[in-house]
Amino acid sequence: MLVLAPVCAGDFVRLRGSETQANALALPRGTLLTPAAIGLLAELGRCVVPVHQRPRVALLATGDELCELGAPPGDRTVDSNTWGLSSQVLAAGGEPLRLPIARDDLPQIERALASAARCEVVLTSAGISVGERDFVKEALANLGIALDFWQVAMRPGKPFAFGARGAQLFFGLPGNPTSGMVCFEQFVRPALLRLQGRAIVERPLLRAVLERPARKEKGLTFFVRAATRVEDGRLFTQPVSRQDSGLVSSMATANSLIVLGPELERAKAGDEVFVQPLDGFGT
DSSP states (O other): OOOSSSOOOOTTTOOOTTTSSSOOOSSTTTTOOOOHHHHOOOOOOOOOOOOOOOOOOEEEEEEETOOOOTTTTTTTTEEHHHHHHHHHHHHHTTTEOOOOOOOHHHHHHHHHHHHHTTEEEEESSSSSSTTTTTTTTHHHTTTTEEEEEEEEESSSSOEOOOOOOEEEEEEESSSSSHHHHHHHHIIIIIHHHTTTTTTTSOOOEEEESSSSSSOOOOEEEEEEEOOOOTTTEEEEEEOSOOOOOOOTTHHHOOEEEEEOOOTEEEEEETOOEEEOOTTTTOO
């Protein structure tokens, strides 16, 4: 036998307790069970651990102008909102349940909302503004659900409603696709993560250098769809070309949101701004 290197006592020996000490906390409450966390539990011999149930989320689109995906659209608009929102629910750990489209009819909307009684969260798309045929607010009131507010000082997403009945949460999202997705990011996603016991529910705000100027209305917080990149260890960001809240393509091409506070009217190229990364950021 030829020994090519010295061998010290204890080399390549893993001692009992070197991974986790007796009575030490291995994973704190609220930890997301990643592959590494599951591997640690297996190593510790834990076959079963208590976890939070994935929240069931009902999604209801309202409007006479809508039709289901796959149906001949004619002069109607395909309901894309609840499909995009369902994907956001899945990414946030929830279980989406798409309900059939409800027409602009108060009794029909009430029946649809009542059918979601077993869901922990209900999301509605459209029908919460001040139009003559926006019945969601009235339907919720008839079901004993009081809204705590129904407008927020932000764009996109100013028409937004929140209410609760017992432990069940109701979120009224605007009908414009981008507005609904941005409202989901700011309000619904943190709520779903909290229902799952997560300790951290807010997305981080990162500092980035603005590459193109951005203008906004003073007094409102603007969430500008943006493309953010890393170069030489720094973040650089610029708004995507089209910011119309009715264009879902502006969210599809964005990987982040530039957050401009209510005190601002404009931001110049070269200014340092805050960006909120979205799913897919950095990929």
